[in-house]
């Protein structure tokens with residue numbers, strides 16, 4: 316292996332040199348976390364782990380975007396990076412639909428808002 320190859324292995328692990336580009340392309344294609352909808356801190360997760368099937372490292376069908384805040388760890392790896400979730404696609408889909416239709420409590424109006432409202436109202440009917 317030449318110096319460049321060594322450097323590559325050191326920086327990318329055993330990842331293919333095409334990986335950084337493919338990663339970028341995939342984030343463009345799926346620009347949000349497939350489990351929570353977040354657009355921040357996006358990471359590309361391999362559905363079938365590279366160590367199990369190196370041939371699918373660059374297979375776009377084997378990639379899913381998850382955010383690095385929680386979803387990659389929870390949905391991609393079941394809270395252990397030594398493990399992986401064989402149902403990551405289904406689980407992410409179910410969770411995303413829950414997030415998208417989550418209920419909200421009605422926000423309490425602030426006192427400031429109410430007093431402003433009455434001030435304007437009294438100005439109108441003056």
Ligand SMILES: [Zn+2]
Pocket residue numbers: 348349350351352353381382383385386387
């Ligand atoms: Zn997420």
Ligand SMILES: [Zn+2]
Pocket residue numbers: 359360361387391392
């Ligand atoms: Zn992963």
